Amino acid sequence: MWLALLYGCAGGAALLYVLYRWVIPSVVQYHAGLALIWHDTIVEGLLNALTQTTRPQRLLAAVQKNATRGDPRSVVKAIDQFCRQKEWAMNVGDEKGCILDSVVTEVNPATVLELGTYCAYSTVRIASLLPPHAKLITLEFNPHNAAIARQVIAWAGLGDKIQLVEGASGDWIPKMKEKFAIETFDLVFLDHWKDRYLPDTKLMEECGLLRKGSILLADNVICPGTPDYLEYIRNSPRYKSQYFRSHLEYTKVEDGLEKSVFLG
Numbered sequence: 001m002w003l004a005l006l007y008g009c010a011g012g013a014a015l016l017y018v019l020y021r022w023v024i025p026s027v028v029q030y031h032a033g034l035a036l037i038w039h040d041t042i043v044e045g046l047l048n049a050l051t052q053t054t055r056p057q058r059l060l061a062a063v064q065k066n067a068t069r070g071d072p073r074s075v076v077k078a079i080d081q082f083c084r085q086k087e088w089a090m091n092v093g094d095e096k097g098c099i100l101d102s103v104v105t106e107v108n109p110a111t112v113l114e115l116g117t118y119c120a121y122s123t124v125r126i127a128s129l130l131p132p133h134a135k136l137i138t139l140e141f142n143p144h145n146a147a148i149a150r151q152v153i154a155w156a157g158l159g160d161k162i163q164l165v166e167g168a169s170g171d172w173i174p175k176m177k178e179k180f181a182i183e184t185f186d187l188v189f190l191d192h193w194k195d196r197y198l199p200d201t202k203l204m205e206e207c208g209l210l211r212k213g214s215i216l217l218a219d220n221v222i223c224p225g226t227p228d229y230l231e232y233i234r235n236s237p238r239y240k241s242q243y244f245r246s247h248l249e250y251t252k253v254e255d256g257l258e259k260s261v262f263l264g
């Protein structure tokens, strides 16, 4: 009887593991709401409780284990592997990351502002493509994420190109010119909380941080979505805007990037 109970428990545990590891992820990857609830709430909460660590800490551990110090592309690869094989995370990801890379390469910016650093995945992607003497300022208001991001940036060997500023975009955008001797940004990557895209764009306009030809590149305009920002940027005579269709990071849910040229 004890043996039957043991086999029953082992079988149940194996079934739960198969559901958790393969069946549920392969179903939710096609559904925006379910994918975010599963990966961002259920799995993250479960793993945090079981391991007494945070997702950013686990992501950093994967970088330290699998990436080569001073090699930014190996850092990006290690994070993508972690997110595809172990745990989803809210980086721009490998698929939309290629679009981000092509925009950075095309613009070849001397000044870049990133809104929303998280663990510095996109920060590393952008900085590794910048010309010498270019400046990337990235804003992150969560101190824990900022601390992890600093270590990821240091591991990639990009500390001299990136200035990570800890604080909220609404507080820092008005101080950019004074604190960082910035005239205007050539490229702005918007990837913080989605309800801030529109007010922060208007704030950048008011503060004179955009010049004729500045590029705004906005992530997640479909999933989770930024309807008020899209409505504004696509209808304002001050912008010429274009949508790049892709998928929500590490899933098959539709998402995309909106690239908008400021016309002055």
Ligand SMILES: C[S@@+](CC[C@H](N)C(=O)[O-])C[C@H]1O[C@@H](n2cnc3c(N)ncnc32)[C@H](O)[C@@H]1O
Binding pocket: 090, 091, 092, 093, 115, 116, 117, 118, 119, 120, 121, 122, 123, 139, 140, 141, 142, 145, 167, 168, 169, 170, 191, 192, 193, 196
């Ligand atoms: C989607 S993640 C950024 C992902 C990152 N850009 C990447 O692709 O690797 C959004 C991050 O923005 C931060 N954030 C959200 N709203 C912010 C704000 N108003 N100011 C600064 N940081 C913000 C969050 O704490 C979170 O770490």
Ligand SMILES: [Mg+2]
Binding pocket: 090, 091, 092, 191, 219, 220
């Ligand atoms: Mg994003």
